[in-house]
């Protein structure tokens with residue numbers, strides 16, 4: 001059994017952060033140690049929420065507790081997503097270093113969740129800078145969306161060639177794998193949902209259907225990153241993990257769309273999260 005320390009948000013109602021990542025990883029045979037950065041009533045794209053940011057000290061405290069019962073060496077990967085405050089970034093990196101000193105093979109997946117005024121995703125001030133300066137250079141795997149790809153690379157990304165240049169730029173900063181969760185307006189076909197994966201061996205694109213949601217569900221990035229990591233930990237190659245994740249996320253989106261839901265329908269989709277039914281293939285494009 002592989003173990004993932006998953007450090008991201010908790011929403012009591014609905015699906016985002018750990019609520020969107022834990023169950024899918026568990027369905028794929030991964031034991032998830034969910035450590036919450038915030039506890040909110042619901043995700044921030046509702047425009048209002050209640051709850052609190054977890055004090056930064058809790059991150060180190062919880063990791064120390066696991067160390068003191070002698071279980072920290074079993075941590076195979078640390079995965080950070082929605083972060084509650086700029087100070088939490090340092091604590092996450094300290095936790096990663098502690099785990100790395102005990103298990104040098106532990107991976108770090110950084111999903112660089114940034115605020116997006118356009119989408120209504122709200123992230124505390126300073127988190128973006130913390131991610132850029134501290135987290136990214138240490139990450140093994142990064143999973144930006146289009147906006148995050150632009151911010152992290154500092155490059156314009158308006159088309160596929162610029163997207164390829166930007167992911168190569170990120171690879172040069174340290175990560176071994178970069179997955180772009182949705183190329184959106186920089187993609188090759190505005191009627192398709194296109195994702196990219198880049199490694200030292202090349203760049204792959206995966207195209208799948210774009211569903212006409214009246215309101216785009218949230219937490220899809222968290223689902224995407226979690227399933228990519230779960231597949232890697234299950235021994236799949238980066239390419240296999242990319243395809244299997246892309247197909248599972250497509251099946252979840254298809255079911256969520258059929259049910260006309262704003263919240264991701266992870267429970268309804270549990271069978272396809274375990275065994276995706278769609279079979280889209282990635283294409284090597286660079």
Ligand SMILES: Nc1ncnc2c1ncn2[C@@H]1O[C@H](COP(=O)(O)OP(=O)(O)O)[C@@H](O)[C@H]1O
Nearest residue numbers: 145181182193209210211216217218220221253
């Ligand atoms: N197949 C699909 N059809 C239509 N919209 C989709 C599909 N898959 C995901 N989405 C939407 O695309 C967006 C992807 O968001 P993006 O900004 O790339 O990443 P993140 O989820 O990390 O914010 C989400 O709003 C999600 O609801």
Ligand SMILES: Cc1ncc(COP(=O)(O)O)c(C=O)c1O
Nearest residue numbers: 009043044082121219220221222
């Ligand atoms: C509390 C919380 N967690 C996580 C996320 C990230 O969601 P996504 O997977 O859509 O990037 C959001 C986005 O608004 C959020 O509000």
Ligand SMILES: [Mg+2]
Nearest residue numbers: 113145221222
């Ligand atoms: Mg995201």
